[in-house]
Amino acid sequence: MLKAALSQVNSRSLRLQFNAIRALSSAHSTGSNKYDVTIVGGGIVGLATARELLLQYPNLKFCVLEKEHRLSIHQTGHNSGVIHAGIYYTPGTLKAKLCVEGLKLMYKYCDEHGVPYKKAGKLIVATEQEEIPRLDKLYSRAQENGCKVEIIDGSEIQSIEPHCRGLKAIHSPETGIVDFGLVARTYGKEFEQKGGDIKLAFEVQDFKQNSDPKYPVVLTGNHEYQEVQSRFVIVCGGLYSDRLAAKSNCDQIPKIVPFRGEYLILKPEKTYLAKGNIYPVPNPALPFLGFHFTPRMNGDVWLGPNALLAFKREGYKFFDFNLRDSIDAITFSGLRKLVFKNLSAGFGEIYRSMMVGAQVKQLQRFIPELSVKDVMRGPAGVRAQALDTDGNLVDDFIFDSGHGSFGKRMLHVRNAPSPAATSSLAIARMIADEVKTRFEL
Numbered sequence: 533m534l535k536a537a538l539s540q541v542n543s544r545s546l547r548l549q550f551n552a553i554r555a556l557s558s559a560h561s562t563g564s565n566k567y568d569v570t571i572v573g574g575g576i577v578g579l580a581t582a583r584e585l586l587l588q589y590p591n592l593k594f595c596v597l598e599k600e601h602r603l604s605i606h607q608t609g610h611n612s613g614v615i616h617a618g619i620y621y622t623p624g625t626l627k628a629k630l631c632v633e634g635l636k637l638m639y640k641y642c643d644e645h646g647v648p649y650k651k652a653g654k655l656i657v658a659t660e661q662e663e664i665p666r667l668d669k670l671y672s673r674a675q676e677n678g679c680k681v682e683i684i685d686g687s688e689i690q691s692i693e694p695h696c697r698g699l700k701a702i703h704s705p706e707t708g709i710v711d712f713g714l715v716a717r718t719y720g721k722e723f724e725q726k727g728g729d730i731k732l733a734f735e736v737q738d739f740k741q742n743s744d745p746k747y748p749v750v751l752t753g754n755h756e757y758q759e760v761q762s763r764f765v766i767v768c769g770g771l772y773s774d775r776l777a778a779k780s781n782c783d784q785i786p787k788i789v790p791f792r793g794e795y796l797i798l799k800p801e802k803t804y805l806a807k808g809n810i811y812p813v814p815n816p817a818l819p820f821l822g823f824h825f826t827p828r829m830n831g832d833v834w835l836g837p838n839a840l841l842a843f844k845r846e847g848y849k850f851f852d853f854n855l856r857d858s859i860d861a862i863t864f865s866g867l868r869k870l871v872f873k874n875l876s877a878g879f880g881e882i883y884r885s886m887m888v889g890a891q892v893k894q895l896q897r898f899i900p901e902l903s904v905k906d907v908m909r910g911p912a913g914v915r916a917q918a919l920d921t922d923g924n925l926v927d928d929f930i931f932d933s934g935h936g937s938f939g940k941r942m943l944h945v946r947n948a949p950s951p952a953a954t955s956s957l958a959i960a961r962m963i964a965d966e967v968k969t970r971f972e973l
């Protein structure tokens with residue numbers, strides 16, 4: 533009798549758990565599983581795209597599928613939080629155009645939706661004579677891109693950042709800071725208020741052909757009952773964009789290689805050392821390397837990040853490891869070529885990751901009074917770096933529809949390079965334009 537009662541309790545608790553998961557995965561949703569457009573990935577790119585499409589096509593049914601229990605906890609929730617002005621990017625490129633446009637749209641959006649931000653400004657500081665020609669070139673580039681910038685000398689640097697030393701700098705008053713996770717969740721909220729559905733805890737496992745010709749694509753989740761039918765699908769899967777693309781017969785390349793970026797944090801009593809963003813003159817070969825000082829919306833100041841090969845996609849700790857992710861990265865010829873081309877930079881990053889003193893030494897070039905006891909270890913982010921087979925960093929947006937039956941139904945955003953958070957609203961408009969040319973919505 534006791535056994536029977538226990539088994540009843542167990543099956544009841546299992547049922548409750550099952551219902552709880554089901555409720556969570558259809559949280560916010562209307563309960564239907566048929567959509568005109570389904571967007572996979574609830575990061576800032578997926579949510580901005582969902583919002584934009586819903587604004588343009590208010591009569592269609594949209595859904596966002598996100599594998600986590602919360603929106604935007606990966607790249608979007610683990611970054612420097614800088615609203616970039618568009619200084620670095622080659623004039624005329626999409627990246628430059630989208631960033632300059634994205635910054636304006638971002639400030640407007642934040643103003644209209646009450647998202648707090650600060651125009652904290654930015655200095656790109658040359659501390660060595662040999663950096664000055666590169667700084668001057670960067671200044672011309674910024675002007676060509678239409679950024680509001682000025683070039684200043686050592687004494688002017690100190691009038692903006694009293695603790696910073698340097699020979700010459702670019703000053704960008706328009707550069708800002710924001711919590712991009714909050715921005716993305718605000719896009720999500722607006723999307724839902726306008727009638728879009730968001731299904732959390734729905735990890736898309738596969739894309740299948742449906743027998744119903746009206747909704748030809750079926751997206752299956754990691755639980756048996758999770759299924760969505762859709763006319764069209766847009767995939768914005770961040771660190772998993774290559775694997776999601778491969779599921780619908782797209783090429784394996786470009787491959788995503790995860791790079792972890794670790795931050796240090798200034799101790800609270802030392803945050804006065806940096807008022808705004810202070811950046812080094814970038815190395816054109818490895819533009820995402822280079823420690824910087826970045827104030828945060830909560831008053832903290834982050835230093836970093838470095839860039840280390842991560843042995844787990846979405847692995848935020850030094851010892852995080854995933855066998856499949858590691859084998860995937862190490863056996864990829866593109867990564868091996870990148871590593872051999874940049875051996876010394878790579879070893880430097882590993883050394884600096886282990887030795888806080890080595891990172892601080894780099895930062896003392898800008899703020900000489902900084903010392904090891906002023907900092908503590910902080911969080912990390914993992915960057916989805918797209919690589920080609922020759923080991924080149926893919927710097928452009930890549931759209932892919934793959935081959936075969938899904939070709940006319942799916943659009944994979946395989947690479948949305950940094951600063952995709954700043955540019956998200958402009959990227960969303962570009963994706964909406966791309967959708968129009970490919971799909972008959």
Ligand SMILES: Cc1cc2nc3c(=O)[nH]c(=O)nc-3n(C[C@H](O)[C@H](O)[C@H](O)COP(=O)(O)OP(=O)(O)OC[C@H]3O[C@@H](n4cnc5c(N)ncnc54)[C@H](O)[C@@H]3O)c2cc1C
Pocket residue numbers: 572573574575576577578597598599600603604605606607608609610611612613614615616734735736737768769770771772776793837912913914915916948949950951952953954955
């Ligand atoms: C360390 C670091 C610093 C950065 N600093 C800045 C900065 O200062 N300014 C700036 O503009 N940009 C910055 N960036 C870049 C910016 O953060 C990213 O370009 C941007 O967040 C990318 O957004 P996303 O939506 O493409 O990716 P993500 O935010 O990673 O979102 C992808 C989403 O897809 C979901 N997903 C994946 N697979 C599945 C699946 N099978 N089913 C359902 N959902 C799935 C994931 O869970 C995730 O939520 C930085 C990036 C890093 C890593």
